[in-house]
Amino acid sequence: MDTSTTATIDGERTANGKPALRADARRNREAVLAAARERFGECGLDCQMDDIARTAGVGVGTVYRHFPTKEDLIAALVADRFERLAERAEQALLERDPWQAFCELIRHSAAVTIRDRALSEFISWHPELGQHEAVRSGLADLTAQLMANAQRVGGMREDAVVEDVPTLICALGAVTAGASGKMPELNWERYVEIMLDGLRAPGVNKLPPPRAHIPR
Amino acid sequence: MDTSTTATIDGERTANGKPALRADARRNREAVLAAARERFGECGLDCQMDDIARTAGVGVGTVYRHFPTKEDLIAALVADRFERLAERAEQALLERDPWQAFCELIRHSAAVTIRDRALSEFISWHPELGQHEAVRSGLADLTAQLMANAQRVGGMREDAVVEDVPTLICALGAVTAGASGKMPELNWERYVEIMLDGLRAPGVNKLPPPRAHIPR
């Protein structure tokens, strides 16, 4: 991607304390990450390490030098996804209408999750996410604030809680993870709206006559 | 269960055409089925055949004589579940208020699915259910009728379709399949209500002030 030969070299060791990576190593690492993103996204968590290695154009051994375990590789990918979402959440906090901001965040999270089958599965199998990098990267806290705001303004059900979000996204992921391939596109967007409708404060008008957005 | 020694014996071959099962065989078959229901329910689809055999108190060989494949065993279990649901749906059609009847059916389906981890997983991974035994046992048709009624009376969103049901149940299953064990009870019932709220016709009053049924 970037041809600059000079990168993060600071003489001998990189920021943290590890000896800097050799150029080819760095390149391979990226390749692996990219391949993993691609393959996991398509095949889900049980995609094989060999497959990823092949896609990345390296040997399995190389994959393992960078990520000692399949799980580690997955963790790296997931952490990244969460961080990006956290950034997005941060922006959402600045919006005018908190309820709308929340909706947007959910829609976006849903979209991301839908496209990455591995992410869906990961979330499905780790409902204790709260303790994970989700919290680390602050996503949870940010979401909580956003929700509190939405509730204060009266847009959101009073009994909605942060845990509801990963749960709902997870549900969505499941729906599509299964459908993946068959049922092309399954317009999941419709389901997102149904969920949001479910979280909306009672009394507040629901969507205008549900968009005649009929499935299939 | 039933001690009557005389069962489906009609001399030499049973109804369909297969030679009748020997008494011990019939007994074992039941044991396997029961064990499978139990173990699959707890461990989900990747529970092992050996485990089931042990639980049933028989050898693996025996399991395989009755069900040539793990998949066959699962299919048998699932088909059974669907049939029971279909019966339930039939009853629902007789109720006064179609919307309420629908809600009850969903709540019941959800409960069943929640308790059977394998069922959740199965549904999650087979969104093309429509073609499966679901249809065979008529569940799909019955549900469709029920929904049509609910819509006619104005209780249900106009754009809701039959496919929404397995999808939503599946979503629910995913949520709890993951949570299974950790997050004891996760009161999924709350989620069912959120979903139903989402399917309710706009304008119709939502639940009375959301029951202060706070999670955890």
Next chain:
DNA sequence: CACTATACGGAATGCCCATTCCGGTTGCAA
């Protein structure tokens, strides 16, 4: 009671992966 078609148990087999190992390469500092 004897006989045999059915059933049974569970060790053995075969396949699918993740992970490990090690002889051969290659950046890159001097």
Next chain:
DNA sequence: TTGCAACCGGAATGGGCATTCCGTATAGTG
């Protein structure tokens, strides 16, 4: 250009699990 530590590739290893095989046991029949 040289030397070697850091890297590579990919064959080999090991564990898990569905499925098969076969010698033994036993309903059910005459």
